[in-house]
Amino acid sequence: MILLDGKKVSNDIKNEITEEVKKMKAKGEKVPHLAAIIVGNDGASLTYVASKVKACERVGFESTMIRMSNTTSEIELLDKIEELNLNDEIDGFIIQLPLPKQIDTQKVLMAVDPDKDVDGFHPMNFGKMALDMSTFIPATPFGILELLDRYNVETKGKHTVVIGRSHIVGRPMSILMGRKGFPGNSTVTITHSHTKNITQITSQADIIISALGVPNFLKAEMVKDDVVIIDVGITRVADESSPKGYVITGDVDFENVSKKASFITPVPGGVGPMTIAMLLKNTLLARELRHK
Numbered sequence: 001m002i003l004l005d006g007k008k009v010s011n012d013i014k015n016e017i018t019e020e021v022k023k024m025k026a027k028g029e030k031v032p033h034l035a036a037i038i039v040g041n042d043g044a045s046l047t048y049v050a051s052k053v054k055a056c057e058r059v060g061f062e063s064t065m066i067r068m069s070n071t072t073s074e075i076e077l078l079d080k081i082e083e084l085n086l087n088d089e090i091d092g093f094i095i096q097l098p099l100p101k102q103i104d105t106q107k108v109l110m111a112v113d114p115d116k117d118v119d120g121f122h123p124m125n126f127g128k129m130a131l132d133m134s135t136f137i138p139a140t141p142f143g144i145l146e147l148l149d150r151y152n153v154e155t156k157g158k159h160t161v162v163i164g165r166s167h168i169v170g171r172p173m174s175i176l177m178g179r180k181g182f183p184g185n186s187t188v189t190i191t192h193s194h195t196k197n198i199t200q201i202t203s204q205a206d207i208i209i210s211a212l213g214v215p216n217f218l219k220a221e222m223v224k225d226d227v228v229i230i231d232v233g234i235t236r237v238a239d240e241s242s243p244k245g246y247v248i249t250g251d252v253d254f255e256n257v258s259k260k261a262s263f264i265t266p267v268p269g270g271v272g273p274m275t276i277a278m279l280l281k282n283t284l285l286a287r288e289l290r291h292k
């Protein structure tokens with residue numbers, strides 16, 4: 001079994017980006033600037049945005065975190081987005097999800113200037129992705145592709161099973177794994193809450209990408225020998241014995257599934273850190289787009 005070490009690879013990527021930023025500075029160019037809007041006080045969301053800001057500092061990017069209250073109206077958020085669209089200092093920005101229920105997420109994501117949409121959530125960018133055009137690929141799927149690439153995991157002709165059809169992971173992942181090129185050229189099955197007999201499907205998979213959010217859902221009996229496992233689950237499970245009062249738990253029963261797997265991502269330290277590294281990569285791309 002080979003561990004797909006997202007923590008290590010994300011560090012390599014951050015070092016590569018740091019070098020790029022040094023070159024920009026040496027040429028007297030403006031460094032990339034990422035902004036993040038966070039609405040409300042969700043603990044996990046605040047942690048993620050804080051790690052994004054920290055990652056920006058680490059590679060030498062500028063960053064701005066914009067906090068808005070839990071009672072923010074849709075109009076107020078749309079106004080803020082328009083402000084960032086027009087602000088020439090900002091190369092790219094994200095709106096941390098999930099949003100409070102009074103706000104229509106799809107409407108908000110459509111208000112982002114596609115050229116600053118470093119999350120790749122605007123329908124224009126999603127469409128470009130599906131059509132093999134160059135664009136921002138959502139950070140989590142992009143991170144998974146990068147991990148498969150750097151560990152040279154064969155995807156061509158393999159049966160990839162994606163668990164979950166969310167707009168930010170499952171759906172784009174199912175498209176990307178079936179595209180031409182590497183990593184891609186897989187035969188893809190996407191499964192979701194209405195899928196019948198999921199074990200029958202997962203047990204035929206060469207590659208499983210699980211983005212379900214149900215701790216320890218995928219058991220050893222559900223997979224075949226030498227399967228490649230990508231665990232996107234990051235559920236906080238209460239645990240009094242740990243210092244933070246919770247442990248981050250993936251969708252995969254790692255202890256038992258890892259014994260059968262050829263490659264597997266750990267949680268934490270797998271897909272999560274890659275997501276942050278690829279957001280930086282998209283921000284660098286956005287900066288290059290705007291100053292070409």
Ligand SMILES: Nc1nc(=O)c2c([nH]1)NC[C@@H]1CN(c3ccc(C(=O)N[C@@H](CCC(=O)O)C(=O)O)cc3)C=[N+]21
Pocket residue numbers: 047048051094095096097098119139140234248267268269270271272273275276
């Ligand atoms: N607009 C938007 N863009 C996102 O990319 C986005 C989002 N909203 N909403 C929530 C999800 C989730 N997400 C993660 C990022 C990093 C870790 C990460 O670094 N995880 C660490 C553990 C971090 C911890 O201690 O909680 C790890 O897996 O090793 C996890 C999850 C980005 N998301």
